[in-house]
Amino acid sequence: MQKTRTALTPGLIAIVGFLTVCPVVMLILGSFSEGLGTFGTFTLDKYVQAYTDPAFAEILVSTVIFTLGSALVATGLALFLAYLNTRTNIPFKFMFGVISLIPMMVPHILFAVSWVLLLNPSNGMINLFLRQVFGWEGAALNIYTLKGMILVEGLLDLPIAYLVIAPAMAAFDVSLEESSRVSGASNGRTLFRVTLPVLRPAILAAMTLVIVRSLASFAVPSVIGMPGQIYVLATHIYRIIATGYATDYGMAAAVGMSALAASITLIVLYRRLTREGEKYVTVSSRGYRPSVIDLKGARYPLFGIVALISFVLIVLPVIVLFYTSLVPYVMTPSAKAFAMMSWRHWLAVLKDPVSLLALKNSLYLGIGGATLGMILSFFVAYVIVKVRTKASGFLESLSFLSFSFPGIVVGIGFMWFFVQTPLYSTIWALLIGYIATYLPYGLRPLTSAFVQIHGNLEESSRVCGGGPLYTMRRIVLPLLVPGIASGWILMATMFVRELSLSVVLSRPGTEVLAVQILRFAEDGLWGRLSALGIIMIFISTALVVLANAIAKKFSKRY
Amino acid sequence: MEIRVRNVSKNYYSDGKTIEALADVDLVIPSNRIFTLLGPSGCGKTTLLRCIVGLESPDTGEIAIGDEVVFSAERGIFVPPEKRALGMVFQTYAIWPHMNVFDNVAYPLQARNDSKDEIVRKVAKALHFVQLDGFEKRPATKLSGGQQQRVALARALVAEPKVILFDEPLSNLDAKLREETRKELRRFLTELKITAVYVTHDQIEALALSDTIAVMRNGRIVEMGTPREIYFDSDRQFVADFIGHANFIPGKVAAVGEAGTRIDSAIGPIACGRKIGAAPGTAVTVCIRPEFIRVLKESRRDGENVFRGKVESLVFVGDAYEGEIRVGETLLIFRIEPTTAVREGEEIALHFDPLHCSILMN
Numbered sequence: 001m002q003k004t005r006t007a008l009t010p011g012l013i014a015i016v017g018f019l020t021v022c023p024v025v026m027l028i029l030g031s032f033s034e035g036l037g038t039f040g041t042f043t044l045d046k047y048v049q050a051y052t053d054p055a056f057a058e059i060l061v062s063t064v065i066f067t068l069g070s071a072l073v074a075t076g077l078a079l080f081l082a083y084l085n086t087r088t089n090i091p092f093k094f095m096f097g098v099i100s101l102i103p104m105m106v107p108h109i110l111f112a113v114s115w116v117l118l119l120n121p122s123n124g125m126i127n128l129f130l131r132q133v134f135g136w137e138g139a140a141l142n143i144y145t146l147k148g149m150i151l152v153e154g155l156l157d158l159p160i161a162y163l164v165i166a167p168a169m170a171a172f173d174v175s176l177e178e179s180s181r182v183s184g185a186s187n188g189r190t191l192f193r194v195t196l197p198v199l200r201p202a203i204l205a206a207m208t209l210v211i212v213r214s215l216a217s218f219a220v221p222s223v224i225g226m227p228g229q230i231y232v233l234a235t236h237i238y239r240i241i242a243t244g245y246a247t248d249y250g251m252a253a254a255v256g257m258s259a260l261a262a263s264i265t266l267i268v269l270y271r272r273l274t275r276e277g278e279k280y281v282t283v284s285s286r287g288y289r290p291s292v293i294d295l296k297g298a299r300y301p302l303f304g305i306v307a308l309i310s311f312v313l314i315v316l317p318v319i320v321l322f323y324t325s326l327v328p329y330v331m332t333p334s335a336k337a338f339a340m341m342s343w344r345h346w347l348a349v350l351k352d353p354v355s356l357l358a359l360k361n362s363l364y365l366g367i368g369g370a371t372l373g374m375i376l377s378f379f380v381a382y383v384i385v386k387v388r389t390k391a392s393g394f395l396e397s398l399s400f401l402s403f404s405f406p407g408i409v410v411g412i413g414f415m416w417f418f419v420q421t422p423l424y425s426t427i428w429a430l431l432i433g434y435i436a437t438y439l440p441y442g443l444r445p446l447t448s449a450f451v452q453i454h455g456n457l458e459e460s461s462r463v464c465g466g467g468p469l470y471t472m473r474r475i476v477l478p479l480l481v482p483g484i485a486s487g488w489i490l491m492a493t494m495f496v497r498e499l500s501l502s503v504v505l506s507r508p509g510t511e512v513l514a515v516q517i518l519r520f521a522e523d524g525l526w527g528r529l530s531a532l533g534i535i536m537i538f539i540s541t542a543l544v545v546l547a548n549a550i551a552k553k554f555s556k557r558y
Numbered sequence: 559m560e561i562r563v564r565n566v567s568k569n570y571y572s573d574g575k576t577i578e579a580l581a582d583v584d585l586v587i588p589s590n591r592i593f594t595l596l597g598p599s600g601c602g603k604t605t606l607l608r609c610i611v612g613l614e615s616p617d618t619g620e621i622a623i624g625d626e627v628v629f630s631a632e633r634g635i636f637v638p639p640e641k642r643a644l645g646m647v648f649q650t651y652a653i654w655p656h657m658n659v660f661d662n663v664a665y666p667l668q669a670r671n672d673s674k675d676e677i678v679r680k681v682a683k684a685l686h687f688v689q690l691d692g693f694e695k696r697p698a699t700k701l702s703g704g705q706q707q708r709v710a711l712a713r714a715l716v717a718e719p720k721v722i723l724f725d726e727p728l729s730n731l732d733a734k735l736r737e738e739t740r741k742e743l744r745r746f747l748t749e750l751k752i753t754a755v756y757v758t759h760d761q762i763e764a765l766a767l768s769d770t771i772a773v774m775r776n777g778r779i780v781e782m783g784t785p786r787e788i789y790f791d792s793d794r795q796f797v798a799d800f801i802g803h804a805n806f807i808p809g810k811v812a813a814v815g816e817a818g819t820r821i822d823s824a825i826g827p828i829a830c831g832r833k834i835g836a837a838p839g840t841a842v843t844v845c846i847r848p849e850f851i852r853v854l855k856e857s858r859r860d861g862e863n864v865f866r867g868k869v870e871s872l873v874f875v876g877d878a879y880e881g882e883i884r885v886g887e888t889l890l891i892f893r894i895e896p897t898t899a900v901r902e903g904e905e906i907a908l909h910f911d912p913l914h915c916s917i918l919m920n
Binding site for chain 1: 611613
């Protein structure tokens, strides 16, 4: 057993090292090269070109405003929701669990599209409605602005901020507040002098994480920002490689370097903040329950706000898309609209060879990719949790590294690699890129599942006469099933909706769903987009249900 | 089955430091008895147990269970745990949460491919033995701590091993349940005629349960004997101190006579009802356990082993008074009947039987 273990760790370090370090190294090499395919001589031209571009300063400013704004929106809403959930007697608390699950349900690009359908200046449904009812001229509300981008991205990143803040809020020691009150401070003073400062590390950590996410975000900047001529780093990189006649992967790499550097710096900051946050955790006694604040008359109005947020996050996009997929062109709901409803967009999509190919590719990548990803995650998690040597610690940092990489930048790095190999323009290029970028998603549930298997459970099986393989089959694997299932679901849903890496790596023949949706959006084919989008949501949901059913079957005696 | 451990050593390395977990342990664990390894945490008792069961392999030495050598460093023998046919109860019980009680207990039989009928019969028998009849279908996660402990015992017994090992099996139970389970375990093991090796840091558990106790410290066995021998006759301060509470009074041997030994100590001359081989003048320590100190309130008599002192502190702990008496410069702890009328600050006389003083060589 010792021998296989020692061979396993370096092998995994090689695989994971390739997956995470390769795109970065290729990105660096590429940024100093002349052109894709042939590296040519070492040159600084691309950096000079990229960073002396007069438009670049404006892009940086937009990026900063966009990321900071989204962080403020997401964190502010998350604080509000977390406070209501953990500290008050608001009704229907299960709603909060649903809100933290949304990232699994509606893909970001579809969420962004649904807001475009509602609020775009020319034929956004809300704008049309305002025009018809109040006779307002022009566009009352315009989504194609920085404000619009911030609002939508903030809503999309709300669940992440919530997942960081809610546990910190739940662990908050109420006696800190009570002693402030006893010392004569008012409610408001207590909030600003005690509650928020103690929660500061969690709040800053949530903001940092949202900044990283929005920096890497491609869906909102491309669907909402680009039509309004608002470019951020991600869409700027996309513009360099995907539009115009002269695509320049060297310059894209040079720009990508600053996005990558910013992300890594922010993730380091995030890690430091979460460590500091742990120091602040004050409660440890068992059976402790934070006292609940009675909202009295405000209970239902406040719940109304929560319900509205949930509605806007989950139900509204699906309704808007489904409605749009049925009407011939964008119009406000009316008797006429219902009379004109038909399946024509659905039929068009189902007859469209590219859409069908994208559907097939995404399904293949979702199921096959997640399965391969989980096999890799299984061994990596085993080494990280159970082997515990210096090398396994290194493997752990290596495998969580890619969490901080913006997808489009990783895509550029991989592009520089894949053009040198026969993998270029094949579905395998996408598969490798996906697994490299989303490995942490599969790894995290598996490592926590491994941690929960106390060493005694395996040892006891050995003493009871079960050999190593027998022990693996009857004890370790069944106990891991929940972790494997949730890792698989996460990876598969991420893969089915993947956009930011795919816009770089997807070529004719390897189209995927999200890229096809982006194409429809660029062409203004909203009806077909909505039909395909609903199919995409359906697939994601089906994957979740399927994996849950399998997990239940395997651990039915649990 | 007898277990022989010969010259077993094991070192751990962490952060460049070497930790000696077992230092040249030589031990014969007698057949069909309850044998306890007792010692403070980090003394190597659990490592020794894990070496016997095969979850660790020693650096040197040899371990034989019955006639079979299961480990030998020289001959390169290592029999994996699943081939040693032992039973073990873990500190955490290690009940598999994804199985019900039946599957947990049946596991050793399923692993060796017994027939279905055989398994059902033997599991029922094992569950009956630990008084869990009818619990077969209960999910393992729905058991109380005491029930889990019994399931773990049933699982360890079901394949009828010749040796069963216990790694602090009672430490996760609350005080009252621990006492009951200890008595029950003693009854089970006596009934079974099985070699039991029991690891604990709890001296009361060790005294109440064992036929033989081996006291360990720093990877070595410092003393071995019956509970009474360990409690009353230990000639090492570490053992006397670790097992129960004790007063240690420094002194010198004054005279060795027919009836015992007279010692000049810090509190005056002490008569000990024990003979030792030490010549007069040798420095020794007298050990008196607090429960053997009597308080003589009324009588003012003088005599052998009667000392006068002042009650410095007195704490009522329910079934007794525990306190300290100052005799000269020496503070002695004592434990007396809760009904005794003694008050703090009172001058009293105390007495102890020469037979209850032991002499520890320095």
